[in-house]
Amino acid sequence: MPLRKKARKSPAPPDRWWRRPLEVTYGAAVFHLFIVVFLFALLWSTQRERKSRVRVPDLASFAQALPSVASLTGSPILAGNAVQVLQNGDEFFPAIFADIGKARRSIHLETYVWWKGEICDRLARALAAKARQGVEVRLTLDAAGSNKGDEELFEKMAKAGAKISYYHPLRLGDIGLLNNRTHRKLAIFDGRVAYVFGHGMSEEWTGHGQDAEHWRDTGVRLEGPIVNAVQAVFAENWVEMTAEVLAGEKYFPRLGAAGPVRAHMTASSPHGGVSQLEMLYKLAIAAAQKRLIIQNPYFIPDDELVDLLARAVQRGVDVRLMIPGPVTDSSIVRHASHRHFATLLRKGIKIYEYQQTLSHQKVMIVDGLWAHVGSTNFDDRSLDINDEASVGLIDPAVAAELEAAFAKDLEHCKQLDAEVWSRRPLWHKLVDRVSYTMNEEI
Amino acid sequence: MIEIPLWVLLAMSLAILLLFTMLWNNLREREFRVRVPDLDSFEDALPSIAGMTKAVIQEGNQAEILQNGDEFFPALLDSIARAKETVHFETYVWWSGDICDVVTDAFAARAREGVEVRIMVDAMGAMKMKRYLRERMTRAGCKVATYHPIRLVDLGQLNKRTHRKLAIFDGREAFIFGHGISRLWTGHGQDREHWRDTGVRLHGPVVNAVQSVFAQHWIEETEEVLVGEKYFPHLEPAGDLRMHVLAGAPLGGVSDLELMFKMSIAAAQKELIIQNPYFIPDEETTSLLKRAVKRGVEVKIMVPGKVTDSPVVSHAGHRHFSEMLHAGVRLFCFERTLIHQKIMVIDGMWSHVGSTNLDSRSFDINEEAGVGIIDEGIAAELKAAFEDDMKSSVELEAASWDRDYNLWHRTFDRACYLLSGQL
Numbered sequence: 001m002p003l004r005k006k007a008r009k010s011p012a013p014p015d016r017w018w019r020r021p022l023e024v025t026y027g028a029a030v031f032h033l034f035i036v037v038f039l040f041a042l043l044w045s046t047q048r049e050r051k052s053r054v055r056v057p058d059l060a061s062f063a064q065a066l067p068s069v070a071s072l073t074g075s076p077i078l079a080g081n082a083v084q085v086l087q088n089g090d091e092f093f094p095a096i097f098a099d100i101g102k103a104r105r106s107i108h109l110e111t112y113v114w115w116k117g118e119i120c121d122r123l124a125r126a127l128a129a130k131a132r133q134g135v136e137v138r139l140t141l142d143a144a145g146s147n148k149g150d151e152e153l154f155e156k157m158a159k160a161g162a163k164i165s166y167y168h169p170l171r172l173g174d175i176g177l178l179n180n181r182t183h184r185k186l187a188i189f190d191g192r193v194a195y196v197f198g199h200g201m202s203e204e205w206t207g208h209g210q211d212a213e214h215w216r217d218t219g220v221r222l223e224g225p226i227v228n229a230v231q232a233v234f235a236e237n238w239v240e241m242t243a244e245v246l247a248g249e250k251y252f253p254r255l256g257a258a259g260p261v262r263a264h265m266t267a268s269s270p271h272g273g274v275s276q277l278e279m280l281y282k283l284a285i286a287a288a289q290k291r292l293i294i295q296n297p298y299f300i301p302d303d304e305l306v307d308l309l310a311r312a313v314q315r316g317v318d319v320r321l322m323i324p325g326p327v328t329d330s331s332i333v334r335h336a337s338h339r340h341f342a343t344l345l346r347k348g349i350k351i352y353e354y355q356q357t358l359s360h361q362k363v364m365i366v367d368g369l370w371a372h373v374g375s376t377n378f379d380d381r382s383l384d385i386n387d388e389a390s391v392g393l394i395d396p397a398v399a400a401e402l403e404a405a406f407a408k409d410l411e412h413c414k415q416l417d418a419e420v421w422s423r424r425p426l427w428h429k430l431v432d433r434v435s436y437t438m439n440e441e442i
Numbered sequence: 443m444i445e446i447p448l449w450v451l452l453a454m455s456l457a458i459l460l461l462f463t464m465l466w467n468n469l470r471e472r473e474f475r476v477r478v479p480d481l482d483s484f485e486d487a488l489p490s491i492a493g494m495t496k497a498v499i500q501e502g503n504q505a506e507i508l509q510n511g512d513e514f515f516p517a518l519l520d521s522i523a524r525a526k527e528t529v530h531f532e533t534y535v536w537w538s539g540d541i542c543d544v545v546t547d548a549f550a551a552r553a554r555e556g557v558e559v560r561i562m563v564d565a566m567g568a569m570k571m572k573r574y575l576r577e578r579m580t581r582a583g584c585k586v587a588t589y590h591p592i593r594l595v596d597l598g599q600l601n602k603r604t605h606r607k608l609a610i611f612d613g614r615e616a617f618i619f620g621h622g623i624s625r626l627w628t629g630h631g632q633d634r635e636h637w638r639d640t641g642v643r644l645h646g647p648v649v650n651a652v653q654s655v656f657a658q659h660w661i662e663e664t665e666e667v668l669v670g671e672k673y674f675p676h677l678e679p680a681g682d683l684r685m686h687v688l689a690g691a692p693l694g695g696v697s698d699l700e701l702m703f704k705m706s707i708a709a710a711q712k713e714l715i716i717q718n719p720y721f722i723p724d725e726e727t728t729s730l731l732k733r734a735v736k737r738g739v740e741v742k743i744m745v746p747g748k749v750t751d752s753p754v755v756s757h758a759g760h761r762h763f764s765e766m767l768h769a770g771v772r773l774f775c776f777e778r779t780l781i782h783q784k785i786m787v788i789d790g791m792w793s794h795v796g797s798t799n800l801d802s803r804s805f806d807i808n809e810e811a812g813v814g815i816i817d818e819g820i821a822a823e824l825k826a827a828f829e830d831d832m833k834s835s836v837e838l839e840a841a842s843w844d845r846d847y848n849l850w851h852r853t854f855d856r857a858c859y860l861l862s863g864q865l
Contacts, residue, residue, distance in 0.1 A: 017448065018447070018448050018449040018452070019447050019448070019449065020447070020448050021445035021446060021447050021448070022445065022446055022447070022448055022451060023443050023444070023445055024443070024444060024446055024451075025443055025444070026443070026444050029444055029446060032451075032454050032458075033454070035458055036454055036457050036458055036461065039458060039461035039462060039465060040461055041594070041597055042465055042597050043461055043464055043465050064670075064671055064676075065669060065670070066676075067650055067671075067674040067675065067676050067677075068668070068669040068670060068671075068673060068674040069669075070650075071650045071651065071653060071654035071657070071674045072654055072657055072661075072667065072668070072669070072674075074496070074654060076497075076498055076500060076647075076650065076651055078498060172463075173463065175460065175463055175464055176463060176464030176465065176466070225498070228489055228492075228493050228498055229493070229498055231493055232492075232493035232494065232496055232497075232498075233496075235493060235494055236496065236696075239494070239696050239701070240696055243696075245494060245701065245705060246490065246493075246494065247481070247487055247490040247491070247494065247705055247708070247709065248481055248486065248487065248490060249481075249486045251490060251493075252489035252490040252492075252493045253489065254489055255489075267496075274661060274662075279661075279667070283667070283669065286669070287669070
């Protein structure tokens with residue numbers, strides 16, 4: 001350290017040692033301060049978010065904008081995929097278990113939440129059994145999201161031969177990465193079947209959204225060329241954490257057409273710039289022409305998103321937004337999202353609160369043509385901080401299926417009324433505002 | 443002298459330590475060793491190479507190789523003149539005089555016709571670009587942006603430059619190349635004032651992907667999002683070549699381009715050709731090359747000889763030459779002028795053209811762009827050019843290399859190699 005420290009002899013009874021003054025030269029003190037400021041500036045300049053205003057010219061059709069939407073989010077459109085929509089745990093987990101059973105060469109799973117419960121035990125048993133059969137099993141678990149998981153279970157899987165990588169372990173040497181979590185939810189089997197979903201590995205995600213203990217969620221099962229792209233997203237964090245490169249046919253086979261759906265896979269790993277998924281959401285809203293449906297558990301739009309939604313309504317787009325009602329796992333988020341509700345309602349955006357349970361799916365449907373399913377919430381944590389993964393599906397049938405599910409969810413919703421909303425008590429408005437200012441880190 | 447309580451000093455020291463760790467966490471490259479299983483064919487490895495570098499292989503494209511300035515600049519100027527709606531251009535080097543004025547005027551003329559012209563130049567690479575050139579373009583209506591301007595709030599970005607070289611016309615035609623805008627890149631590599639370089643002109647669906655690489659920096663610097671058919675049209679097949687775009691943005695994670703480079707060496711089965719002006723193999727690359735030779739792959743690498751714009755890089759590259767020569771890697775030093783092209787050709791079926799040098803700066807620091815082309819015809823054309831370049835090259839021989847490789851040279855190389863992280 002570039003300091004000259006000298007303890008001063010003090011005649012008075014010794015003060016607490018840390019309060020004892022030290023004599024240093026002015027130069028040394030200024031230099032020391034300069035280093036702190038300099039490092040801080042360096043850190044800030046590498047991390048600072050660069051804002052972008054999405055200025056989208058009016059386009060004749062959403063279909064025309066699709067190559068732009070896909071390309072600007074780093075996700076080329078691939079034709080020839082088969083898509084199966086999986087609602088809630090009741091459809092999702094049986095499908096996953098079936099594909100685990102069928103896998104012959106490799107099973108890859110990345111997730112944020114891995115807590116405790118019967119479903120975790122079953123999953124671990126199934127994966128361990130496959131690993132013992134000689135199938136390569138790789139799990140990327142977020143170190144924070146799987147913190148509550150059962151250590152013994154992880155050990156059991158590892159002993160059976162599964163490779164587990166904890167994304168960004170919570171340790172001092174990685175303190176700069178502490179805030180950057182993987183929120184991605186992916187599964188890939190033999191490089192030929194892929195899942196993109198919102199479910200966590202925990203009891204809350206089982207069932208069919210029947211009550212507050214069983215949440216509502218949506219995932220998709222994919223076959224066709226898009227699976228290569230999903231595998232590539234898994235491989236990104238895998239190679240970052242384990243240094244193991246996944247090369248060869250068993251991970252990236254040459255995939256022929258499997259169905260009629262065009263798809264593009266978007267993943268973000270924000271590093272200062274505008275994240276791919278923020279771009280995806282904003283572009284999709286800006287390009288919508290007829291109908292826009294958003295279902296998301298954490299909806300905290302920034303001013304630009306509010307503006308984009310309002311402009312969509314002005315263009316004549318029917319904008320419907322579904323968010324959680326009383327059942328939520330984060331009431332701060334709920335209040336933070338209220339901040340802009342008055343504006344949104346005034347501008348003609350319809351807001352529905354889902355009453356039955358937590359609606360956790362991150363679904364977006366535009367013009368009955370394009371649908372989004374994935375892990376990405378509508379808040380700063382998902383759009384600027386976490387690693388996320390979503391798939392865009394270009395197919396009227398898939399969009400129609402998701403729209404039908406939305407219509408069914410509407411039966412369990414209360415629509416907010418602009419009049420009533422603006423008369424909510426002052427303390428409620430205050431809580432909303434405080435929550436919103438905190439929202440960047442929620 | 444000033445009296446400061448001990449706790450303040452401790453807190454400041456702690457802050458320094460913490461900030462330094464966070465900065466290091468965010469900027470460090472993650473070390474990795476490539477473990478690629480032996481594959482029966484390079485073809486099988488291709489979807490993996492594309493996938494691990496976050497790209498997909500796209501079908502239905504067409505490519506045209508452009509050698510040196512004599513082929514490149516006329517093609518570029520022709521495409522500029524023919525563009526109807528949009529002209530996008532990104533480069534590192536843009537100096538002044540001669541060809542620089544010609545290119546500048548071509549862009550300005552297009553902008554005056556009402557074509558949207560967007561130019562992205564690197565703040566460092568275009569330092570020698572005279573102000574009048576820029577003004578001539580902006581006055582005509584071109585939008586000119588500077589990548590990572592040298593200013594205090596961007597201190598942490600200072601080292602990170604765009605080394606990409608791209609041009610996209612109407613979203614339907616793309617160029618990827620190694621050329622800078624300078625007199626040095628004109629001609630046909632005839633002497634040391636005229637360098638050797640290679641670019642490629644592309645048509646087909648892959649142009650969308652090249653446009654999106656351009657759009658990344660454009661959004662970052664100007665906040666303007668490029669949406670619509672004039673930037674990203676729906677592209678029908680224009681040929682039958684399969685391609686994948688390589689765009690490195692290495693901050694923090696694993697370098698895509700290093701992965702591409704190492705994976706492709708590891709997967710080569712028959713023949714591996716490399717031409718690169720800045721070749722600093724690390725121990726892992728050296729061992730990958732040696733393993734390739736052992737597998738029966740014919741490995742031929744061409745680097746600059748006496749004509750180089752960076753002797754330190756050349757010397758850093760020498761560090762592992764002896765070891766490679768003894769293992770059977772064939773090394774050629776091109777003597778006529780600086781070879782600046784970044785070419786790889788593998789098994790006569792896959793070729794790489796782009797901006798990426800084979801050193802740490804390209805892998806871990808800069809933003810680069812390249813294209814992988816899966817086609818026997820293109821591979822044969824690039825191989826023929828390589829063989830032609832061999833005529834102006836001296837092949838190194840293990841015995842004489844060792845004889846001349848005295849202690850002084852060795853020490854100097856080692857020092858350069860240690861520096862090579864930043865070169």
